[in-house]
Amino acid sequence: MMEVRVLRLDHRRVRDARITTHVCLTARALGASGVFLSGDHDKKLMGNVQDVVKRWGGNFQVEYCKKWGNLLEEWKDKGGEIVHLTMYGEQVQDVTPQIRSSPRDKLVVVGGSRVPSKVYQEADWNVSVTTQPHSEVSALAIFLHMLYDGKELDLEFENGDMKVIPSARGKNVVMKNKTEKNNLDEKVTGDD
Amino acid sequence: MMEVRVLRLDHRRVRDARITTHVCLTARALGASGVFLSGDHDKKLMGNVQDVVKRWGGNFQVEYCKKWGNLLEEWKDKGGEIVHLTMYGEQVQDVTPQIRSSPRDKLVVVGGSRVPSKVYQEADWNVSVTTQPHSEVSALAIFLHMLYDGKELDLEFENGDMKVIPSARGKNVVMKNKTEKNNLDEKVTGDD
Numbered sequence: 001m002m003e004v005r006v007l008r009l010d011h012r013r014v015r016d017a018r019i020t021t022h023v024c025l026t027a028r029a030l031g032a033s034g035v036f037l038s039g040d041h042d043k044k045l046m047g048n049v050q051d052v053v054k055r056w057g058g059n060f061q062v063e064y065c066k067k068w069g070n071l072l073e074e075w076k077d078k079g080g081e082i083v084h085l086t087m088y089g090e091q092v093q094d095v096t097p098q099i100r101s102s103p104r105d106k107l108v109v110v111g112g113s114r115v116p117s118k119v120y121q122e123a124d125w126n127v128s129v130t131t132q133p134h135s136e137v138s139a140l141a142i143f144l145h146m147l148y149d150g151k152e153l154d155l156e157f158e159n160g161d162m163k164v165i166p167s168a169r170g171k172n173v174v175m176k177n178k179t180e181k182n183n184l185d186e187k188v189t190g191d192d
Numbered sequence: 193m194m195e196v197r198v199l200r201l202d203h204r205r206v207r208d209a210r211i212t213t214h215v216c217l218t219a220r221a222l223g224a225s226g227v228f229l230s231g232d233h234d235k236k237l238m239g240n241v242q243d244v245v246k247r248w249g250g251n252f253q254v255e256y257c258k259k260w261g262n263l264l265e266e267w268k269d270k271g272g273e274i275v276h277l278t279m280y281g282e283q284v285q286d287v288t289p290q291i292r293s294s295p296r297d298k299l300v301v302v303g304g305s306r307v308p309s310k311v312y313q314e315a316d317w318n319v320s321v322t323t324q325p326h327s328e329v330s331a332l333a334i335f336l337h338m339l340y341d342g343k344e345l346d347l348e349f350e351n352g353d354m355k356v357i358p359s360a361r362g363k364n365v366v367m368k369n370k371t372e373k374n375n376l377d378e379k380v381t382g383d384d
Contacts, residue, residue: 018211022327029324056324088356088363093345120361130345131356132221132248135214138333141326145334153285153322164280164323169312171280 003105004032004147005061006140009068009119010112011039022137023110024049024062030144031152032108034061038068039112057160072107072122080105081124085139086115089126096146099125108143110136195297196224196339197253198332201260201311202304203231214329215302216241216254222336223344224300226253230260231304249352264299264314272297273316277331278307281318288338291317300335302328 006027011020020042024035028049037046046062053060065071072082081104099106109119120126129139144152157163165172198219203212212234216227220241229238238254245252257263264274273296291298301311312318321331336344349355357364 015210018207019214022211022329025324025326026330029322029326030330052325088359088365090360091345091358093342094358117362126359126361128356128358130221130347131358132217132349133244134217134221135329135333137214137327137329138218138222141330141333142337145337150285153283155322157324164320166283166286166320166323167280167318168282169318170309173280 002103004144005105005107006032006035007038007065007068007071007107007109008035008112008136009038009109009115011037011042011045012112013040013042013045016112017042017045019135019137021045021048023140025052026137026141027108027144028053028058028060030141031148031155032144033059034063036063036065036068036071038065038071041066055161056157057163058155058157069118072109072119075105075107076122078105080107082107082109082122083143084109084111084115084119084123084126085129085136085143086111086120086126087128087131087133087139089128091131092127092129092143092146095125095127096143099127100147100149106147108140110140194295196336197297197299198224198227199230199257199260199263199299199301200227200304200328201230201301201307203229203234203237204304205232205234205237208304209234209237211327211329213237213240215332217244218329218333219300219336220245220250220252222333223340223347224336225251226255228255228257228260228263230257230263233258247353248349249355250347250349261310264301264311267297267299268314270297272299274299274301274314275335276301276303276307276311276315276318277321277328277335278303278312278318279320279323279325279331281320283323284319284321284335284338287317287319288335291319292339292341298339300332302332 163174355366
């Protein structure tokens with residue numbers, strides 16, 4: 001199966017901390033195998049995401065990428081393809097079948113405040129999730145969901161410290177050494 | 193067709209400004225008709241979202257809701273149903289067909305840092321988008337996408353000042369009075 005990694009451009013430590021964290025966690029939860037962070041080298045954020053991976057399982061790589069231009073070139077040299085998510089691109093519902101049909105690894109690029117034209121030019125596909133302004137987090141989520149055709153919702157994450165058992169009402173979290181049920185005031189996320 | 197509104201619980205002015213903005217813009221772009229914001233009464237954020245609505249078109253209501261408990265009761269009294277997005281809920285791929293098959297209006301609740309047990313109890317459905325920690329923005333996006341069965345991607349937003357024409361490379365934005373093409377350094381979002 002193709003490997004999917006996400007490149008987050010132009011991360012700014014203070015302003016983007018939560019959005020970039022949500023980009024990373026969305027990439028992980030929806031089946032990407034790692035993220036490259038460009039812009040500020042935010043070790044705290046990277047540590048927080050790695051902590052989620054440790055607690056919740058699966059494999060997910062978090063890497064800093066100082067020169068994203070080189071990464072784009074290396075990715076293509078190794079036979080991978082590049083998908084740039086932008087509200088100006090071709091519509092996701094039109095191009096995803098074609099993107100999915102190519103078995104090559106995919107680098108999904110999500111922008112920062114200003115995306116250089118080089119990204120538009122290097123991308124194999126510029127893809128828009130609606131032509132409206134919204135969020136790189138939701139654009140990434142819907143693109144991955146459509147790329148994987150919904151199968152990402154059934155992914156299993158192995159070797160975590162805890163696991164949620166879906167429940168109509170309340171919380172059912174299985175810890176490695178104990179089971180917690182219906183503790184409705186407990187907060188268990190990687191973000192807050 | 194059913195009306196969908198989003199309730200964002202426990203907004204905190206400084207910490208949540210960007211995430212809540214992304215929640216609002218995601219709700220709008222993916223077909224909800226409005227959002228209720230609870231927690232801090234953040235008029236600046238509400239103004240920013242209303243500005244996006246004015247510039248990009250369509251109808252989208254942004255309202256402050258001081259007492260979300262009353263809103264839940266009023267919503268149900270008027271015949272509406274409540275969907276609470278939580279990583280502890282039933283899986284979205286299992287319950288969305290049932291949710292979609294009911295024509296009643298839907299209030300989609302997305303949490304803040306801690307969600308009171310009352311929300312779990314009042315909700316007609318507690319729904320998880322994966323059982324992993326990620327983002328209320330991506331959970332909302334995928335839920336709306338699945339609820340609308342992808343049709344939200346073809347929505348037209350009327351009466352905006354500008355409109356994006358999908359493009360394989362570059363930017364093509366039609367303004368009310370002029371056309372801008374391939375101005376790759378321009379930033380057009382509601383967020384940055």
